[in-house]
């Protein structure tokens with residue numbers, strides 16, 4: 003067994019699944035039977051099976067898809083007649099009755115849709131992240147009244163909030179930190195205290211209600227004299243059973259029937275209680291640890307409560323706090339280290355209001371995004387932002403999101419209290435880095451009542467870009483180079499240099515409504531056109547030596563083979579426009595672009611996804627034609643992802659859904675996308691009518707994304723594989739040694755030519771529309787701008803400067819490099835840049851001695867070049883018996899395996915990770931092939947290098963210890979194995995076809 007690089011060059015002509023060593027005799031027969039049933043595959047020109055239709059063959063050369071079947075029905079639905087409307091409303095109701103509710107609002111004018119062919123989802127990789135365990139320790143909240151000078155500050159700040167555009171006052175807000183800032187933020191809130199809930203005698207309620215400066219803090223009970231609590235009045239929250247009954251180790255605490263009853267009746271309510279008795283545990287510690295209380299409810303009921311599983315709010319003054327010997331624990335993570343717990347406690351302080359008020363922290367939802375932490379802002383903050391003007395009919399609230407800092411107007415129905423959201427685990431529902439950041443910012447707000455400086459600046463009318471530059475010092479805003487699907491710039495065009503004359507001139511030149519949207523094109527190992535990460539012999543990857551964009555040669559229309567020589571994309575070539583032009587179909591900056599027939603530029607991906615556009619020359623994949631035929635309503639649709647009303651949008655393929663987005667925004671957001679009729683792909687023939695040749699692509703908004711198998715737990719997936727392949731039984735690793743088979747040959751090679759898989763791979767062009775997974779520097783970054791005087795269109799200047807290139811590889815020579823030069827440079831410098839050491843994943847690993855940049859050639863995988871039979875013999879007869887030693891075989895192709903066990907570079911020590919920072923690829927330099935490990939994203943100094951082995955074995959499972967959140971649990975390429983398993987069927991399941 004050996005590993006093979008991520009991209010292989012399949013040999014279409016003579017490979018068959020039966021030739022692989024993983025298929026046993028029986029499987030081979032089964033496969034042959036299947037093939038016999040299906041008939042022989044036709045071989046197309048150039049040796050490709052006809053079923054494997056390259057991307058360019060999907061689009062007709064001259065005629066765009068203009069027939070009714072292609073056009074978005076929903077776009078046309080805007081012109082529906084009244085009769086149609088009535089019909090559709092009935093239909094809509096019918097849909098709702100059937101549980102297929104549609105919340106995007108309007109009646110559709112479509113006739114009842116014809117049944118669609120079943121959609122086959124081929125690929126999934128991510129699994130649902132594990133939920134952190136809830137700790138009930140957290141569920142103790144204490145409210146302390148602070149009788150301070152904050153009342154005054156409150157009044158001042160309210161004024162400031164109203165006049166938030168006045169700069170002087172802004173500054174006071176911005177500069178306030180620490181205690182002052184805390185009080186500031188408290189006073190942004192205009193809500194009332196919670197309602198009166200009881201008439202217990204000792205409660206100083208008037209003081210509670212009148213104090214404008216109460217805030218909830220977390221207190222430590224350690225060392226407090228338990229007797230002092232007796233007689234105190236407080237509120238206890240009856241927790242939802244799922245929360246209340248978990249103890250610290252996650253097991254269940256049985257609930258007494260009374261509590262159960264209360265839980266059922268009063269779950270989520272705060273009840274006034276009086277403390278009758280307190281139990282403390284002094285047995286295990288010298289200090290008094292309060293563990294339980296006997297409390298009386300206002301209706302006279304009494305109950306024993308466990309202080310660690312119930313949340314209690316005490317209304318006490320600072321004096322009382324001292325008297326009780328309670329200490330502050332707010333905002334420190336040293337209390338129990340449980341972020342979530344702290345958040346819950348802190349959020350509880352914001353949870354007793356009935357009306358939303360300025361400064362309230364909430365969860366808000368906008369289309370295409372998860373519930374997201376946000377703060378309620380003043381109307382004036384929204385200013386004249388497009389699409390955010392007040393709608394008199396609906397109840398909506400102006401909010402600013404944490405993390406992204408975008409403003410939005412959110413329907414009150416789409417808002418939920420921050421505490422409730424936490425308890426519903428909303429904080430686990432998204433893994434985007436800016437969501438994670440939003441939680442951090444929300445926590446900061448909850449604990450210290452501080453908003454990020456950028457948010458405050460934006461509230462005060464400064465544009466995002468200005469804020470960006472101004473707040474670069476804000477550490478929580480610093481771009482750590484982590485993976486990020488998408489960054490939206492909600493700035494006015496090019497506001498970075500808005501003060502300059504050139505900038506104002508430029509914005510006049512820009513198309514109306516244009517606002518650039520930055521996407522971190524981080525998947526350097528995927529084709530920017532088809533979004534696929536595999537390479538084929540007749541469709542190799544090309545990487546632009548200037549901007550580093552990666553495309554398949556055919557997807558980009560590059561006809562000439564490029565062998566180790568400099569290759570530049572259209573926009574980097576000499577003669578390209580000085581100013582990289584904006585795409586005329588979407589506001590996303592960067593990506594694979596081509597000229598249009600009317601003298602503009604557009605993304606190839608946009609042209610492919612927008613039904614009316616086509617490519618005049620499908621071999622060269624340019625120019626893009628059919629722009630004038632784009633339905634005019636398509637231009638009016640507002641992208642639900644980037645929010646920019648520029649360009650032409652596509653819409654969710656769900657019949658009644660109108661959610662619109664730019665194709666590349668949808669890709670960045672990870673919306674599912676697939677071919678409408680995958681079977682047609684097999685049948686397509688070049689002499690069909692041109693219209694007939696068009697294949698409609700489907701995409702689904704987040705809501706209608708068909709359920710995928712992504713969330714299958716590892717065991718399920720393994721079970722599924724086993725079910726599909728009856729002969730499969732995961733063996734143990736008898737030698738116990740490190741069997742180094744990252745990238746098994748068959749895993750990638752096996753898919754290289756079995757025709758069915760080739761076709762499936764093509765489907766995956768569109769099906770596997772995974773989000774951008776890898777981090778790293780932007781390929782395209784807005785650095786500076788110049789004005790287009792000729793075209794009338796101007797755009798941002800991508801960072802194609804040599805300066806940028808120079809810094810892209812540390813100490814790199816100061817020119818653009820050909821692959822050969824880069825290879826030479828890599829060989830000369832890898833020792834300086836890499837070190838090996840004890841790995842946290844397995845055995846030894848390789849570490850970066852210095853920062854590596856995304857796309858850098860890191861190291862070559864070298865060793866003895868042997869033939870596969872030799873590699874197999876060595877492995878089985880020698881290496882497997884060397885307990886504790888590793889085998890390091892990397893298969894290049896059918897004939898060649900690199901055995902790095904006894905010779906070679908340190909590359910063989912690079913461990914596997916399911917969230918790797920590198921990838922492997924075969925490159926050709928002056929006719930010789932080399933396995934190169936490339937950086938997939940920026941890699942920090944001393945970070946361990948990893949790549950995805952995608953170990954492929956039907957009969958062996960290798961447990962993975964990479965420990966990343968998206969760890970598959972096994973080193974194996976489960977998806978590939980599942981795919982393969984689909985081709986296997988046990989003999990017993992085969993039956994003669996009798997022609998029925």
Ligand SMILES: C[S@@+](CC[C@H](N)C(=O)[O-])C[C@H]1O[C@@H](n2cnc3c(N)ncnc32)[C@H](O)[C@@H]1O
Nearest residue numbers: 740741742844845846888911913914962963964
């Ligand atoms: C090429 S070696 C990598 C170097 C290895 N750490 C060593 O010290 O020899 C590959 C072997 O390392 C182990 N390995 C690498 N990554 C791993 C991971 N994420 N989880 C578990 N084992 C891993 C496996 O045993 C694999 O066969």
